[in-house]
Amino acid sequence: MAPRLRRNLSTDTDTNTTAAATAVATLERPATADAQHTADAQHTADAQHTADAQHTAETAETRGADGAAIRIRGLRRTFGNHTVLDGLDLTVASGEFVALLGRSGSGKSTLIRILGGFDGGISGEVLATRQRSVVFQEARLLPWTRTLANVTIGLSGRDVAERGRVALAEVGLAGRERSWPVALSGGEAQRVALARALVREPDLVMLDEPFGALDALTRIRMHALLQQLCRRHRPAVLFVTHDVDEAILLADRVLVLTEGRLSLDVPVDVASPRRRTDPAFDRLRSTLLAELGVDELAEGDH
Numbered sequence: 452m453a454p455r456l457r458r459n460l461s462t463d464t465d466t467n468t469t470a471a472a473t474a475v476a477t478l479e480r481p482a483t484a485d486a487q488h489t490a491d492a493q494h495t496a497d498a499q500h501t502a503d504a505q506h507t508a509e510t511a512e513t514r515g516a517d518g519a520a521i522r523i524r525g526l527r528r529t530f531g532n533h534t535v536l537d538g539l540d541l542t543v544a545s546g547e548f549v550a551l552l553g554r555s556g557s558g559k560s561t562l563i564r565i566l567g568g569f570d571g572g573i574s575g576e577v578l579a580t581r582q583r584s585v586v587f588q589e590a591r592l593l594p595w596t597r598t599l600a601n602v603t604i605g606l607s608g609r610d611v612a613e614r615g616r617v618a619l620a621e622v623g624l625a626g627r628e629r630s631w632p633v634a635l636s637g638g639e640a641q642r643v644a645l646a647r648a649l650v651r652e653p654d655l656v657m658l659d660e661p662f663g664a665l666d667a668l669t670r671i672r673m674h675a676l677l678q679q680l681c682r683r684h685r686p687a688v689l690f691v692t693h694d695v696d697e698a699i700l701l702a703d704r705v706l707v708l709t710e711g712r713l714s715l716d717v718p719v720d721v722a723s724p725r726r727r728t729d730p731a732f733d734r735l736r737s738t739l740l741a742e743l744g745v746d747e748l749a750e751g752d753h
């Protein structure tokens with residue numbers, strides 16, 4: 452069956468949505484920003500970009516085909532002479548949790564940006580479910596707006612504040628609605644980012660190294676929270692990480708991105724609750740590390 456709403460992206464500039472074009476313009480800011488304003492401006496741009504992203508995600512006219520949350524065929528993205536994505540194919544089923552690994556610079560974030568609708572310079576076919584949210588490594592909260600307003604940014608309607616409160620309660624931050632972002636810990640700020648993603652009731656949540664900046668203990672708590680939220684809401688998840696163990700702990704399926712394509716696509720066949728000491732866990736870890744070109748024994752010698 453043909454997808455209901457279909458989006459073929461085959462030109463250098465995505466002209467399908469103005470919002471997407473705006474977001475791209477915001478995202479691809481020049482590297483030579485005025486040094487004096489860099490910190491503040493960057494922060495503002497990031498937060499605003501995130502808000503734009505949510506807006507873009509909600510307004511993009513896309514719909515997963517045949518029950519899939521993501522269907523990509525022959526996706527290509529180049530920057531000048533540098534080909535980052537080179538004919539990539541990917542299908543993510545509705546409700547499926549997929550982790551994406553890849554060496555630094557392999558194009559993981561580029562893929563997320565394309566799926567988020569912030570990057571138009573591509574060729575190939577990209578179909579994604581309409582309601583989608585993105586969570587980044589930094590929470591990207593607007594510092595001058597309280598927590599609840601950060602969660603509901605860009606939303607309208609009479610029940611928005613209540614929806615925001617429910618989302619905050621779900622991430623364990625009931626009562627923190629009036630806190631300023633500066634008063635939140637890194638883990639709390641990331642919980643707010645999760646609440647901001649969830650309040651939009653997405654069919655697809657894309658997370659780009661969301662726990663990369665958190666300490667080990669907070670990460671473990673965030674893993675449990677994310678699993679709980681996924682069980683409750685059942686969105687499809689595309690989770691970018693550098694951490695092989697994190698991928699195996701959380702995902703139904705793990706992908707490795709190498710030279711612009713998926714060089715490995717394996718189901719996580721490890722009994723729950725997943726334990727690092729399980730031989731099946733260990734075997735999969737070795738397979739993934741080998742694919743990433745990491746020599747476990749050599750790494751252990753350091």
Ligand SMILES: Nc1ncnc2c1ncn2[C@@H]1O[C@H](COP(=O)(O)OP(=O)(O)OP(=O)(O)O)[C@@H](O)[C@H]1O
Pocket residue numbers: 479530535553554555556557558559560561562
């Ligand atoms: N706007 C841009 N202009 C030019 N090159 C870009 C742009 N965005 C990304 N790239 C290049 O594309 C490649 C992939 O970048 P990307 O951020 O997607 O990698 P990544 O896999 O997410 O890396 P990391 O794991 O280090 O975050 C890199 O070589 C990067 O320099």
